[in-house]
Amino acid sequence: MDNSDKHFKGQLKDEKIICTFRRHWIVIFPYLFVLVTGLFIFLLFVFLEPTLNISPLTAWYSQLLFLTLFLGITYTFHRIFVHVFNYYLNVFIITNLRIVDIDRTLFLRDRRDTFNLDMIDDVKKGREGIFQTLFNFGTLEIYLPSMNVYKRMSFIPAPNHYFRCICRIRQEYIDRGTMKHVILNPQHIQNIQEISEERDFENENAKIRAKKLDDEGL
């Protein structure tokens, strides 16, 4: 079955989506709160406006005040929705081959990170504090030895669930035998070489001592 671009642009032929998730709703809670409060104030103003006796906008200072307020309210209104849309545009995708982090905004940013499962060495999850425990969100950190960095994903809902998901699919990936190569940290490679040279040196010394003992008849 060819899954190319089936669910998202860039999906590979043999790639199946395990799960997708976005950040916890708490990241946009302040904007939603302002939106709801603003709507409430707007409705109140609409109903009370006939009783307020607002003077006509003929004087220059009343026009300036009106324009400033109108511009500010319009900007704030659009900005709140832009933040909500940006929340939807950031998504994490876990597939049977890799983890994809899509980080984009409405117009100005379009970034995508992918981490093949064989690049992942270590996965950590964290959930600390009252809010994180109460609302069940936290952080996931993935260690990538080839780059020697931790990829940090914060405000992840139900971090336990995705932690287990990543560990499970990585194990399945290894069991399938599709790990064609293991990428080692260059420091690890150097350590292995040094250990192997030491062992060769010790073996040579042991042979020389054994020969000496033979020659001395011991």
Place this chain on the structure above:
Amino acid sequence: MTFFVVFFILIQLGSLTFMAAAIYSLFKYIKQFRFDPSDYNLLFGFLHLRQICALYALLTIIFFLYATFFFIKHYGNF
């Protein structure tokens, strides 16, 4: 037409244009990323992006109409 009227019209047009461009960009995104809905990729577990777009368009139009009505009522002299 005074500067006040021109500026007001520009703000209104800018607002509607921005809304149209934002919704166009979002619908392109929805076509590119077709995920099965779940508790973890919908806002609060049930709000899809299409519903937020519809709410955005509706509120922008309501705000546009009321602002125009308010402007005409309190500044009818063009």
